[in-house]
Amino acid sequence: MDKYKRLTLASCVFACLSASITNAETLRFSIGEDPESLYNVATNSLTANSVINTYLLERLVYFDAEGQAQPWLAESWEVSADQKTLTFQLREGITFHDGTPFNAAAVVYHFDAIRDPNNASPQAAKLGPLDTVEALSENSVQFTFSDPYAPFFNMLAGEAGGINSPSAVQAGGAGYGRSPVGTGPFKFESWLPGSEISLVRNDDYHGQVRADAMNQGAPHAERVVLSVISEAGVAQAALEAGELTGAGLQADTIGQFVDHPDFTTVIDETATNLVFLEFNSAKAPWDNPEMRRAIGYAIDRKAAAAAAWSGYASVALSPLAVGIPGHDAEIGVSYGTPYDPGKAAALLDELGWVDSNGDGIREKDGQAAEFLIKSYAGFTHITRTLQVIQANLDDIGIKAELETADWGAFYPSLLEDDWDMDLMRWTSNDAGILTELFKSPGHRNKLAPNPAIDDLLTKCDTTLDPVIRFECVANAQKALLKDMTIVPILTSWDVFATQANVKDYTIDYLGYLLPGDVRIEE
């Protein structure tokens, strides 16, 4: 801005005026990498998802603040009595950016594309037991499943649910991912590979139909420029230099922006990630739930949140992340294992793990309590959490050895038998994650069949009525805590900072920005 001020003084007031207007109407954000494609059938990259689904494409449903599916491009829907058939009535009169109509055929085309083996779509598994997708009429579409599949609503509202213009997909061929066409509030304008993606306001926007959006018309901003900045430190420097409207923050530097008069911080505490300890329950002593519970009491989650995330994280006691619909904090409090090293030590004593030779490490039947914790490398927050865990276990007489490796080496290695615990972090928007991870045999084949958990999880996944499903998910959390299948540790918050004059920067339940709402105040 300084430069423009000097320009005004020197010569023309008019030039300055137009320059500042352009600035006010352009939202500038950063993205961490150049997406490989902006076609949601071809990629499951989080960056691509944030660009596609925030600005360009719309979904049939969105999740409201309570995590309930609400109508968006779909006007209403019906679930059949056997819960295997879903029929959606679509909104009429909506057109894609290329002028073609949004209709049932477009929805069918999208889901067929995900299932087409020629597309090798990384989204295909998210469709669950989907059998057929049919257009019943111009504006009515029917999904039929071989079994009821509750996580499907999450799929519809999430990354793979955005509907593309079929004619644009066909015309674009392999290059479609470089010029996506949807029905969203912004249109794709240009892409300078590796550098920036430019979007322009959809002036023919049908009008926002999400009930949670403040601005029901076309977006306030005229243009969105997304710059590729792979170094988080550089993105923050760009924010400080006024080159970005807003940016996501790293835990280490949040402090510099909170309470700073030039910036507004937006903290999303209902994030959907969970950091947790898992056990090799296929072998002793981890086949005993009480042993796992002892570990649960030993972990100082607050210390981990402070060390790994500068305190910008919630302590987690429930096995379902706070931001996932169905999360029940009460259950975590009643059935979880809050930090209590005394209780942990007492439990270990009871189980026969005592330090008989006075070396500070407990033993049982001649075996010293020395265990291996595995995790993945390359993330400071994981390393720091591991260190806190190691110190916590040391406090109760357990010696933990830490081993980290690249994800690609670490994750398959959990199928082996040479480990005791692993530190994991999963992000998901749906309670179906519990099934994916913890229904026997579990995602790493270590969980013995446990009808109390398995049957519940099956029930949750096949119950489409949200109220009954949440009840079921609550019971599943209870069952998992009784079994202490995992030790939940924390959920890190998503923290953003914007320039102080940016208003109505709102993040929805699934973490998407509502871009039409964002305004820059002069």
Add this chain to the structure above:
Amino acid sequence: MEVLMGSYIIRRLLMMIPIIFGILLITFLIKALIPTDAVTALFSGTVTEDKAAEAIAQIRAKYDLDKPWYQQFVIYVGNVLQGDLGESIRTRQPVMDEIGYRYVNTLILTAAALFIAILVGLVTGIISAYYKDTWLDVTSMSVGMMGISMPAFFFGFVLIFIFSVQLRWLPVIGRGNFESLILPAVTLGFIEAAALSRITRSSMLDVLSREYIRAARAKGLSETFILFKHALPNALLSILTIIGLQIGNLLGGAFIIEVIFGWHGIGELAVKAIQWRDFTITQAVILISAGTYVLINLVVDVLYTWVDPRVRYD
């Protein structure tokens, strides 16, 4: 003479083939040791990894990732000989499309940095030598020492903090224009200038103590004439050798600097390709960088004959 030079150049160009072949072989060996490939990276962190096994296998087959490394190597070399660098596994775009303009960007950055390095390095080196042991000499050598000791990425962040965040003169976000070129070029150039300045100083000092300089002074020639006509050309040979090596440093140093400043060159691309295990891109970048390096060294060797007519290649 001309014929000898021509055959020398051809010989050197032919030598590029085994060099590049060797480099590629090493790249493939390293690749064979890495447990993950691009497909794992594409699907990593999703629970669906196992369920998508079919899709994963399909992509692997398409890019020959299911074959042993030596077979992949043979296929790759065969394709390269036919001028086909393949397509990026991640973006599924032809490698040439991904690399072409970025290569030009890297050359621009390297050239700009080299220009700064030569300008600053030669000027400060000559001044230091001429005013040996004065405050000018001490100052420029101390600043040079700082330049040599400081890691480029740190110096880059310092420049961003001063000129972009505090003064707001230059942009943080690289947009490929002249304004965005200044900071990365200065970062890279300054560090190489420091090394060049020290070499220039010592070889100038060496030359300035020679008999023929004393003779020139005795003849009453002007100091400027002595410095630029007698001393510098003789000092230039060792300076040129250093510059040749520095171009390699610049190309390599550009990798980190490009990432920091968002300068979209092959370095930035390579760093990302390595993170993504996108080996078709990595291999192409290695191929092109190695080729460039060998070619530049050839140019430097040929330049010797022009700087010092006593140098002959036969």
